[in-house]
Amino acid sequence: MLTRKQYELLRFINERLKEAGVPPSFDEMKDALDLRSKSGIHRLITALEERGFIRRLANRARAIEVIKLPELGANPGGARRGFTPSVIEGNLGKVRANTSAGPDEDVSYPVSVPVMGRIAAGTPIEALQTRSHTISVPPDMLGSGEHYALEVRGDSMMEAGILDGDTVLIQRNESADTGDIVVALIDEEEATLKRFRRRGASIALEPANAAYEVRILPPNRVRIQGKLIGLVRKY
Secondary structure: OOOHHHHHHHHHHHHHHHHHHOOOHHHHHHHHHHHHHHHHHHHHHHHHHHHHOOOOOOOOOEEEOOOOOOOOOOOOOOOOOOOOOOHHHOOOOOOOOOOOOOOOOOOOEEEEEEEEEEEEOOOOOOOOOOOOOEEEEOOHHOOOOOOOEEEOOOOHHHHHHHOOOEEEEEEEEEEEEOOEEEEEEOOOOEEEEEEEEEEEEEEEOOOOOOOOOOEEEOOOHHHEEEEEEEEEOOO
């Protein structure tokens, strides 16, 4: 599934190839998609290549080949665009007090937490907002309010003990304190798991791996979707 921006870029490249026989430049792509910088185009190109829609040809400038287009009936930018945990409904992921137990009984029932897709701990990818399944979590691993889980892809948070393939437990929240590890939505397109810090009037999204760079962004480009409160790992 492509995000709206990924689909728009793929269509623009394909149309330019048909018209001129050569792909557009990065500046032309940036202007066509109304992006602020070419770094956004680099990320979109990488995402399209990883998903098998395009291929970059080695040792040739501006050499991009369109391999396939989305299937007919696909809905880029539709219900699964970006990531919006507000789709969580009902009591899934909510910790409920056990009212049937006696005063001397310690009965804790597992809580069903919805797994809402993937989150990038590396190069940002879109997180899918369709619930794939649920996991049972002991209530003492959760806080108050609503929760959801995401499967981690990438290694940018490995020094914080978060590894590729882990499942992170997220407490739904729209704000964060400096030092929190958060689900951050960037430009309504990219969801990533990073440590949140305020730097003056800007927001820093910090990896926990020296191989990755800190991203400094204005607040209007970042939306907090929740805070990390736990982790599940399979061996």
